[in-house]
Amino acid sequence: MTDAYVLDYVRTPRGKASPKGSLHAHSALDLVVHLQDALVERTGLDVETVDDVVLGCASQVDEQGANIARTAALLAGWGDSAPGVTINRFCASGVDAVGQTAARVRADDLQLAVAGGVESVSRVPMFVDRGPLWTDHDVVRQIGSVHMGIAADLNATMDGFTRAELDAYGLETQLKAAQARADGAFGRSLVPVGTLDHDELVRPDTTLEGLAALPPAFAELGAGGQDAIALGAYQGVSSIDHLHTVGTSPAMADAAALLLIGSAAAAERAGLPPRARIVGSATTSVNPVVMLTAGQSAVEQVIARAGLTSADIDVFEFAEAFSALCLRFRRDLDAGPDRMNPNGGTMAMGHAFGATGAILVGSCVDELERRGGRYGVAAVSGAAGLGVAVLVERIAS
Structure with a gap:
């Protein structure tokens, strides 16, 4: 079987998902093409050798519709050889794009491809596709679908985490x-867009006192019927404690990320030394009400498949879908602060749905190189109880 390798990785800064955000003037298509140009410039990539462009995107409507991967390939001048496909695994779309692309390389379906993700939440807002999972009340009640914040508070209640514990994690990731x-930890891969050369959502002045003063973010939503749906579909608890705030929830962001993935032969032809081997990936699903534990399940699965344990993993890049899920992950996998999200996570830097997973895989490779580690895992939990994880192994130089 052919191995799949990460040859390079680029990403945009994460901009605030707001009309006042620094990336709001740039469409999702702009962001992807900008990175395609940067990838060619820094690697000397012959675009005629790219077999496919695989992008994750969660809201595939309006500016993000009509197969944005293919549109970007054409707009960037990559010719007819890169077909382009856009996939939707909700928030896990970007990491799934990487996993699927690597699997196709291993199967000799591809030699060289670009995988990643994009989301401009400020221009194409969350839930704008108005799918039945969000808008059809009969569907919602039949499957027990709830808002992610309700699921987060349900998980916090199930595990008995306190408000103070959630706030402490929120402070940790910001710092x-x-x-x-x-420290310049993102310097190798970050490609400025206009004047923005950093993740603009980070709040270095965050304090525990400030976090403690924030009101619960999802109590009103729960009282409006969401708690009843959750408790009706999941009888593990009798009530839900609403503990998460905007300070312990992921901030919405605009961003894009691309990874160049190929076989050893393709890397040699391109004159690019492989940076990491993509060992494997795992895709899981859990109860759609509990929802946000699937990313952890995927991590456990991909590690076990490789014959490894948590102790073998040097870096965990785990999407911060609310503090409670991060605390559970840390507890269950014994993943201390030095190994889990060592440079902060999506609660601090922002969550750009389709792009986040690709950012995490690339950041994992960057951090393994920074610390000389061997194995890293990137994982994301998504809506409807979906989760995807990718395991990488650094190639020693």
Whole structure:
């Protein structure tokens, strides 16, 4: 079987998902083409050798519709050889794009491809596709679908986490992200867009006192009927404690990320030394009400398939879908702060749905190189109880 390797990785900064955000003037298509140009410039890539462009995108309507991967390939001048496909695994779309592309390389379906993701939440807002999972009340009640924030509070209640514990994690990730920027941790892969050369959502002045003063973010939503749906579909608890706030929830962002993935033969032809081997990936699903534990399940599965344990993993890049899920992950996998999201995570730097997973895989490779580690895992939990994880192994130089 052919191995699949990460040859290079680029990403945009994460901009605030707001009309006032620094990336709001740039469409999702703009962001992807900008990275395609950067990838060619820094690697000397012959675009005629690219077999496919695989992008994750969660809201595939309006500016993000009509197969944005193919549109970007054409607009970037990559000719007719890169077909382009856009996939939707909700928030896990980007990491799934990487996993699927690597699997196709291993199956000799591809030699060289670009995988990644994009989301401009400020221009194409969450839930704008108005799918039945969000808008059809009969469907919602039949399958027990609830808002992610309700699922987060349900998980916090199930595990008995306190508000203070959630806030402490929220502070930790902000301080890590601020330190990472000061240390230049993202310098190798970050491609500025206009004047934005950093993740603009990080709040280095965050304090525990400030977090403690924030009101619960999802109590009103729960009282409006969401708690009843959750408790009706999941009888594990009798009530839900609403503990998460905007400070312990992922911030919405605009961003894109691309990874160049190929076989050893393709890497040699391109004159690019492989940076990491993509060992494997796992895709899982869980109860759609509990929802946000699937990313952890995927991590456990991909590690076990490789014959490894949590102790073998040097870096965990785990999408911060609310504090409670991060605390559970840390507890269950014994993943301390030095190994889990060492440079902060999506609660601090922002969550750009389709792009986040690709950013995490690339960040994992970057961090393994920074610390000389061997194995890293990137994982994301998505809506409807979906989760995807990718395991990588650094190639020692």
